[in-house]
Amino acid sequence: MAARVLVAGASGYIGSHVVAELLRQGYQVVALLRPDSDWHLEHPDLELVRAELTGSGSWFADLKACSLVVSCLASRTGGPDDARRVEYDANMEVLAAAQHWGATRFLLLSAICVQKPRLAFQREKLRFEAALQQSGVPWTIVRATAFFKSLSGQIERVRDGKPFFVFGNGTQTACKPIAEQDLAAYMTERLADPDSAGSMLPVGGPGPAITPRQQAEMLGDLMGKPVRVRSLPAGLFLALAALLTPFGTVSRRLRDRAEFLRIAHFYATESMLLWSEETASYRADLTPETGSRSLADCYRAILAGHHSVQLGEHKLF
Numbered sequence: 001m002a003a004r005v006l007v008a009g010a011s012g013y014i015g016s017h018v019v020a021e022l023l024r025q026g027y028q029v030v031a032l033l034r035p036d037s038d039w040h041l042e043h044p045d046l047e048l049v050r051a052e053l054t055g056s057g058s059w060f061a062d063l064k065a066c067s068l069v070v071s072c073l074a075s076r077t078g079g080p081d082d083a084r085r086v087e088y089d090a091n092m093e094v095l096a097a098a099q100h101w102g103a104t105r106f107l108l109l110s111a112i113c114v115q116k117p118r119l120a121f122q123r124e125k126l127r128f129e130a131a132l133q134q135s136g137v138p139w140t141i142v143r144a145t146a147f148f149k150s151l152s153g154q155i156e157r158v159r160d161g162k163p164f165f166v167f168g169n170g171t172q173t174a175c176k177p178i179a180e181q182d183l184a185a186y187m188t189e190r191l192a193d194p195d196s197a198g199s200m201l202p203v204g205g206p207g208p209a210i211t212p213r214q215q216a217e218m219l220g221d222l223m224g225k226p227v228r229v230r231s232l233p234a235g236l237f238l239a240l241a242a243l244l245t246p247f248g249t250v251s252r253r254l255r256d257r258a259e260f261l262r263i264a265h266f267y268a269t270e271s272m273l274l275w276s277e278e279t280a281s282y283r284a285d286l287t288p289e290t291g292s293r294s295l296a297d298c299y300r301a302i303l304a305g306h307h308s309v310q311l312g313e314h315k316l317f
């Protein structure tokens, strides 16, 4: 009989593709959603479970056991409180379900940016990664590089004749972006692979690595006209964050704003590639690759109107 898999964060950008891939491969899928989620998919092998992940665990007490668990949960704002609630607390509740069922694998989708933890959401991700590794449940952690959606936020603006923003000279950072379908396929393979138990797996899409300036040039080539590139100083984000920080003690909204600016600075200055302690540098050559879809394929589809991306909060990143 097909294994039963719980997918937490099933309504998200990657989570929804993981659900689709698992169903395509014949798994029985339980999609865990928030009580007010309007995410919907009809499939005979799909069950929707709605629950508030507040720590009571009542939602899984009577739920038929799942032998496999995947978490694609993520804070949608990255603010410190939400990061703790989602990246750590909510994941801990999903882990409690996995322990209750005696699950044979918990696959966590994490992010390669936790290699240099400077942000609240990165610290919460690492806290949960550590808890998962000590939980006794066989685990796999996938630390993905940048998603296509994170590099597609400027296409509409550029198509309207506006400039493509880069930070510094636009060559300071690089990444090997990964398509949502390729990441979902990779995660589904790892779930069934005994050798992936107990593994921390950094992964990106097919290389070579690409810089923001190269993204602008590629967009120009695909549109058949040069793209104006405008440079912004990344330090601006930190300066604004420093201005807001004192007000963060009295306003959660301003604390979240300041954290968002720090997130922006992080992505403007750090590459989404494997960090080598040995060479003290990001290494495209050491960043594992999977899949076949390129960022150019994604840009082409968006320009042709065949594809749209849910950008969420982080339109520039």
Ligand SMILES: NC(=O)c1ccc[n+]([C@@H]2O[C@H](COP(=O)([O-])OP(=O)(O)OC[C@H]3O[C@@H](n4cnc5c(N)ncnc54)[C@H](OP(=O)(O)O)[C@@H]3O)[C@@H](O)[C@H]2O)c1
Binding pocket: 008, 009, 010, 011, 012, 013, 014, 015, 033, 034, 037, 053, 072, 073, 074, 075, 076, 085, 086, 090, 109, 110, 111, 112, 143, 144, 145, 146, 147, 148, 150, 312
């Ligand atoms: N963006 C990138 O380039 C990138 C790169 C590498 C790794 N990652 C990591 O990949 C993971 C998935 O990212 P994604 O873009 O697929 O995330 P996403 O689209 O923002 O989806 C987040 C999921 O978490 C759920 N969620 C958020 N807050 C919740 C709460 N309080 N209670 C219950 N569920 C909650 C959302 O439910 P609703 O739909 O109901 O809000 C949604 O299903 C994250 O860990 C992210 O850090 C991202």
